[in-house]
Amino acid sequence: MIEKIKFLKNLAVFNDFDWDSAVIDDSSNVLLLKKTNIIYGRNYSGKTTLSRVIRAMETGSISEKYENPECCISIHDNDDVTQVDFSSHNKVIRVFNDDFIKQNLKFIINPNENVEPFAILGGDNNVIEEEIKVLKEKLGVNEENQETALYKDLKSLQKSYDTAKLVHQTAERTLASQLNEKAIGNPNGIKYNSEKYGDQNYTNAKLRKEILVVKKDEFVPISDEEKTAEEKMLLEQAKDDIPDLKELILSFEIFSTKTKELVEKPIAQSDKIEDLVKDAVLNRWVKEGRDLHKDKLDTCAFCSSEIKETRWDELEKHFDEESDKLEKEITDLVTEIKNESKLLDSIKIIKKDDFYSKYHGEFETAKAAFDNSIINYQRTLGLLISQLEKRKNEIINAQLFEAPDNAKSHVDIAVEKIEELRVKSNEYTEKLSKDQEKAKKKLRLREIYDFIATIKYNEQVANIDLLKTKLEEEKKKRDDKQVEIDDVLSQVSEKQRQLKDESKGADKVNELLNNYFGHNFLSLKAIEFEDEDTGNKHYRFEIHRENKKAFHLSEGENSLIAFCYFMAKLQDIETKGKKPIIWIDDPISSLDSNHIFFIYTLINTQIYGEDDFEQLFISTHNLNFLKYLKRLPNANNDDKKSERKKLYRYLVIERNDKKSSIKIMPNYLRDYVSEFNYLFSQIYKCSTMENVDDSSYTAFYNFGNNARKFLELYLYYKYPDSTSPMDKMKKFFGDENIPAVFTDRLNNEYSHLSGVFERGETVVEVPEMNTAAKLIIERIKEEDFDQYEALLTSIGESQ
Structure with missing residues (x-):
């Protein structure tokens, strides 16, 4: 329902x-x-x-x-x-x-249209009807808990099938639950222990597939000793690949060449002050004094003697542009060499912890060799700087360049050793990962091997197969019985089609029209016609009046x-x-x-x-x-x-x-079914409510129509003569005209609009409705208290 x-x-x-x-x-x-x-x-x-x-x-x-x-x-x-x-x-x-x-x-x-025809079972072929009766008796009753005959057999077979299905499903669900827990159960399932068994995306399907693997005769699980060894291997954490070493660019050859060039570069001796040429310290002292006095002082700050113009000319020729240029070049080169040396102090090389522990010893040796090579290289750079500083102090006199050993080659060799070690470590990372993956698979298969032995997997599968066979047998019995029932139902339908008579549909309509309504002059006729396309005969229904199609x-x-x-x-x-x-x-x-x-x-x-x-x-x-x-x-x-x-x-x-x-x-409304009671209830509701809400809106909105109809009924039986409605209203409300006129206005304007069409577009005036309702209720109470009490009782209200 x-x-x-x-x-x-x-x-x-x-x-x-x-x-x-x-x-x-x-x-x-x-x-x-x-x-x-x-x-x-x-x-x-x-x-x-x-x-x-x-x-x-x-x-x-x-x-x-x-x-x-x-x-x-x-x-x-x-x-x-x-x-x-x-x-x-x-x-x-x-x-x-x-x-x-x-x-x-x-x-x-x-x-010009007709009525859709329909067919009911005819009553002329008693033989076929008797055959249908026999077939239905064979089928029996198909009402719940009252089944008989074939339907009872089917219900019994359905029950046996349902039981077999439930037992089979329970066995399947039990095994499936165990497999599910082992595969993806949290926290003990294989999926949630990927650090030991691998494959964090492990599924039920993968477990079933690997069960087939461990069940093969050729499968041999790892021993307890091997299991312990594999578990220890997994404790070794794979490290990230060590990135390539940043290329170390050293400029020793360039610095050495430039130093040799500047140290040995000659300066022209003409116009030089001989005393200064012979004494480098004095020469440097005079040069500094010249820089302090030039364009600043006219007298010597040391002795207070006047510096004559001729002395300035001699100094300018001694400290010429060529020597200034050489000094600047030496200064610039020293700065470059020092910058490179300083850069080497801050250089960052690979840390020991980046390597696996098995390589720590080799790394420390290589790192020490690298550090020593850097120190030697910086020392070699210092030799170049010493020769440059010496030439700078004796700028006028060229020096003999002493070439130091090329320490850069030792740095290159040390870097190469570290690089070789880095490659070895990275290669070991890849090998370790593969070895650990193999170990995880071995541990996983051993776990599955132990698991199926614990839950007696083979016995469960064998039992499920037996239950499935039983289920299929019960299903076949049930389906065969259903086929038998369907066959009987098909026979019933076929025989009912043989009885189908569309003309009986029209006869049934006429029977109802005549027996219940006495309409002998109207009838429904079944008109037989032949389909132009198929040649089959069909019926259409027409409404007839006095044997002619009715319009x-x-x-x-x-x-x-x-x-x-x-x-x-x-x-x-x-x-x-x-x-x-x-x-x-x-x-x-x-x-x-x-x-x-x-x-x-x-x-x-x-x-x-x-x-x-x-x-x-x-x-x-x-x-x-x-x-x-x-x-x-x-x-x-x-x-x-x-x-x-x-x-x-x-x-x-x-x-x-x-x-x-x-x-x-x-x-x-249910107990006192009368429109008179209903209309009274609506008026009474309006008389007791002064505000409109969702529960009272309809009563106020329909008040005019309800009041008009109620008063027409009430006043007709109270004054059953030809008196006009307004006169009846005046009689009902008494000698005063105001209540009668006021109520008549509300009833007519809100019921028929009475020419005040804009009233249909405005909100209902609740105070007026309430006042009119109270007038009606109070007057009935005064005029006929017994009827008033009965009306109240009929609508479930009390005095």
Whole structure:
């Protein structure tokens, strides 16, 4: 059964309906649908929209004119049905609404169209019917816990199959769980111990594959001693590759060549001061004095004697441009040599910890050789600097260059040794990684070998194979029995097709029209015709009046024919015997009270009399029809039952402006089914509320119409004469004209607008509504207190 309509969104007036928050009792318990569900709703409240949602479960789709509709229908023992797939259920659904009429009774829209034919089982071939009876007896009953014959056998075989399947699945799951724990279980699984077993991406599939490896006869696991050795190897951490040494560029040859050139470079002797040439110290002293005095002092700072111009000329010729240039070149070269020597002090070479410990001794030797070569090289550079400084101090006199040993070659040799060691270390890294990977695989396979022995893997697999064989045997027995049942069902269907008679469908509609409504002058005829393409004979249904195709049917006649057609169609070969869920949406449109009663009688006898349905929904806007529905079988005693055992659910659809909601039907509407009671309840609600909220908005919005209808009914029976409505109002309210005129104005303007069309565009004036409601209630209380008390009781209110 459908248990509830969980939610509706973007479906006409159902903008955002939620069952669990709307369909609740006084204790806020969520209530579910029952076998019979009576729904009351005023016109335009959303009854047809609701029926369209259910009909989508019958047809598989809903109107494309709904923009982004969302819905969810909860069905017992079935997944929820949503707008994604309306066919995701196993229920037989039959819905009577406007869409059903438009699809099947096209003549209502276009008089030249016909009625869709349908076939029911004929009654002329007794032999075939008897054969069908025998076949059905062979099949037996297929109701839960009441199965008989073949269905009982199938249930027993299904139970045996389910048991075998459960035992087999349990054995498989047990082994799978053990394998899963070993492969990827955290923290003891192989995957989470990759530092020992390798492969941090280990999976169940890899474990199953390696189980096959260790089960082979040729596989020999490592011994305990080998296992210990492999585990120790894994403790050695692989180091990152040592990067290439930065190229060390030394300029000894260049410095040596330049030093020789500058030390031995001669200076011209002409115009030189002889004393200064012979004494280098004096020469340096005079040069410094010259630099201190030139362009600064005219007298000697040492002796205070005047420095004559001729002396300046002699000094300028002695300290000429050539000697200044040589001195500068010597200074620049010394700076370059010192910079290189200083650079060597800060040079960074590979650290010992970059190498594996087995290479530490070799590295220390190579590093010491490198350090010594650097010291020797710096010492050699110092010899070059000494010769340059000596020439600089005796700039005028060329010196003999003494070439030192080339210490650069020793540096190159030391660097080469370290480079060779670096390459060896890196190569060992690669070898260690491979060796450790091999060790991890050996340890992993040994672990798997021990594991399958511990869990008795072979015994489990053998047992699972035996259980699978048993399962397949039980499956075959069940499937063979199902094939036997399907074969019998096929025979039944074939024989039913032999009995199929579409003319009987029309006869059934006519039977309902005549027996229940007395319409002998209207009938449905099955017209036989031949398909031009296939030559096969078919039927079409036509509405006839006095043996002629009928046109211009009244709305009432259309409604009667449509509903009789639907009721007869419940007997077609696609529905009969399949326990459908039936939804009937407002079947009494344009019918008088007599026909309304016949509609109720038809539902009572044809649906409840046959008892061939799983669930029934009936919606209506007519309170008179609602009164009859309360007489359906067991409806009167239903209220006395516990919630769990109730067969009926009474609901009401309430519309507030542009939004509708489904709620539990109020007691007064369910127990005292009369429009008079309902209208009184709405007026009484307006008289007790002074503010508009979501719960009271509808009562205020419809006040004018409700008050007008109530007063028409009340005053007609109070003053059953030809007095005008206004005079009756004056009699009712007393001698004062104001209450009568005031109430009449509200009733007419808010009910019919009465020329004040802008009233339809403005917000309802609550104070006026409240005042008018109080006037009506108070006057009834004064005029007829007994009736007032009875009305209060009927709507669940107390004095």
